[in-house]
Amino acid sequence: MQSLDLFDDGAWDWGGVARTRATCAGRECLRLAGDLTTILARGVELSDGVIELDLAMTAERSFHGINWRIRGDDCEAFWVRPHQVGNPDAIQYTPVTNGQSSWQLFTGEGFWHPTEFPIGGWFTIRVAFAGDRLQGHVAGELVLPCTRLRHGASSGGLGISFTGGTLHVGGLRYSDEAPVLPDLPAEPRVPGAIERWEVSEAFAEAEIGSYAARSWTRLEAEPSGLLDLARVNALTEAKNTVYARATIASDEAHRAPLELGFSDRAIVFLNGERLFRGSDGYRARDYRFLGSIGWFDTVYLPLVVGDNELVVAVAEDFGGWGLQARLAEQPR
Numbered sequence: 001m002q003s004l005d006l007f008d009d010g011a012w013d014w015g016g017v018a019r020t021r022a023t024c025a026g027r028e029c030l031r032l033a034g035d036l037t038t039i040l041a042r043g044v045e046l047s048d049g050v051i052e053l054d055l056a057m058t059a060e061r062s063f064h065g066i067n068w069r070i071r072g073d074d075c076e077a078f079w080v081r082p083h084q085v086g087n088p089d090a091i092q093y094t095p096v097t098n099g100q101s102s103w104q105l106f107t108g109e110g111f112w113h114p115t116e117f118p119i120g121g122w123f124t125i126r127v128a129f130a131g132d133r134l135q136g137h138v139a140g141e142l143v144l145p146c147t148r149l150r151h152g153a154s155s156g157g158l159g160i161s162f163t164g165g166t167l168h169v170g171g172l173r174y175s176d177e178a179p180v181l182p183d184l185p186a187e188p189r190v191p192g193a194i195e196r197w198e199v200s201e202a203f204a205e206a207e208i209g210s211y212a213a214r215s216w217t218r219l220e221a222e223p224s225g226l227l228d229l230a231r232v233n234a235l236t237e238a239k240n241t242v243y244a245r246a247t248i249a250s251d252e253a254h255r256a257p258l259e260l261g262f263s264d265r266a267i268v269f270l271n272g273e274r275l276f277r278g279s280d281g282y283r284a285r286d287y288r289f290l291g292s293i294g295w296f297d298t299v300y301l302p303l304v305v306g307d308n309e310l311v312v313a314v315a316e317d318f319g320g321w322g323l324q325a326r327l328a329e330q331p332r
Contacts, residue, residue, distance in 0.1 A: 001052065001173040004041055006030045013040040017162055024056045024168040025121050032167045038067050038075075038159040041172070047155035048130040048178035054170035057082050059119045063092070063163040066127055069149075070157035073099035073234065076149055078127050078136055079161050082119055089290075090115040091143050093134060094320075095150035100230035104263045104282075104320035106150065107292045113143035122170055128179040135181050146182040150228070186223075192326040193225030194246045194310075199232040202239035205315040208267055211243045219244075221324070226261075226293070229314060229321040241315040244323050248310055250303040257328040258301050261293040262312070263320050269311040270301050281317055293322050 005011055007021070007030070015037035022031035032039075046068060053066050065079025075096045084090045089112045094103045115138050117123045123139040131153040136144035158174060189195075198216035221227045229242055250256070260266065264281030267274060276299040282291035301308070314323050 001050070001175050004044075004172045004174070006169060006172065011042055013042060015039055022168065024170075027056075027122060027170050029056070029168045029170040032162055032169060034162070034164065036163045038070065039162055040070065040157055040159040044158045044174065045155060046158055046174065046176055047153070049174055049176045050126065050128045050179055051158060052171075052173045053125045053160065054122055054172070055080075055125060056120065056122050056168040056170065058166060059083055059085075060165050062165045062167070063161070064167050065125055065161045067096070067159045067161045068127065068129070068156070069151065069154050070159055071154065073097075074151060075156060075159075076129070076134070076151060077101065077161055078125065078134075079163075080115070080117060080125065080138060082117075085119065086114055086116050088112050088114050090117075091136070091138055093136060093144060093147055095228075097151075097228060097230040098234040100235050100321055102228060102230060102320035102322065104291045105226060105228060105293050105322040106320075110144065110147040115139070115141060115143050128181060130178040130181050133181045133184055135179070146184055148184055148187070189223045190225045190326055192328060193221060194248075194325045194327070195221045195225070197221065197227055197244045197246050199227075199229060200243040200245075202233040202236070202242050204238060205241040205265070208241060208313045211245070211269075211311055211313075214243060216245070225324040225326055227323045229316070229323060235316055235321055240317070241313055242321075243311050243313050245309060245311040246325070248301070248303060248308045248327070250305060250308060253302075253304050255300045256303050257298050258310075259295045259326050259328055260297045260299065260312075261295050261322070261324040262297075262314050263291055263293045263322045264317050265315040266323070267313040268299050269313075271304065271309055275299050275301070282319060291319055293320065293324065295324070295326070298328070
């Protein structure tokens with residue numbers, strides 16, 4: 001393992017983070033304060049390898065950890081939530097795509113784990129990655145036995161994910177040797193999930209209306225049915241909405257229940273008719289609702305004989321720009 005010198009200003013792009021030498025729990029370290037950023041290690045490029053980061057933090061709400069395979073506005077990210085120690089979402093793996101951290105889309109097994117780690121004391125975050133596989137440890141505990149990296153096999157830079165507040169960093173080490181990781185089983189496909197979509201260019205949410213003149217990019221859904229819309233467009237304050245469209249073929253006219261998940265807001269059209277509007281963003285349901293995507297809503301589609309055009313307008317604020325849709329019964 002190679003160690004990076006935390007006290008060498010030339011080795012890091014600090015991104016405006018204020019830093020001072022300090023002693024925390026008996027260890028010399030850097031005390032960081034400031035706004036959310038990625039502190040980039042200069043001159044480090046990894047395809048496969050292992051990264052270890054020694055941290056100490058308070059229980060304040062924060063999301064500190066490691067970013068790797070950084071390529072422009074894309075990277076893989078793994079962090080801890082000190083304000084959620086022991087809870088199911090105490091840790092998080094998520095891809096970051098076009099600058100969009102998709103933690104609301106990638107939740108549960110393989111992304112979260114109920115993890116214990118010390119508050120106010122030192123512990124280590126460890127990520128080992130090879131090809132499209134990730135294994136994660138926190139405070140010596142295996143929290144992610146093997147997870148598929150959503151950006152697949154790639155290479156890129158290395159950084160410390162700093163989300164504001166105060167953080168003590170005691171050391172960072174890395175190896176560029178590929179670790180031996182378990183094989184990943186094939187992900188099961190969700191029955192009835194729509195897999196093939198086309199996604200429009202981004203536009204302002206207030207412009208939802210006619211979609212006939214839009215340009216379209218093909219996008220395949222995950223085996224779970226999830227469509228990560230940030231793969232097509234970067235999110236901006238001025239352009240936070242896209243259309244996603246798919247074709248549903250039916251042998252007869254009937255109503256078919258379509259189960260939906262989206263982040264954050266959606267309007268559903270079928271054959272040009274508006275059928276549904278919903279909001280599932282952060283705290284949209286109650287003050288504890290995270291805005292995590294799920295099969296929360298159902299709309300009954302009046303299918304006609306032949307091809308039916310399903311279009312969903314999806315608007316996003318933060319946390320993951322996503323859509324998933326499945327037919328609860330196959331068209332007859």
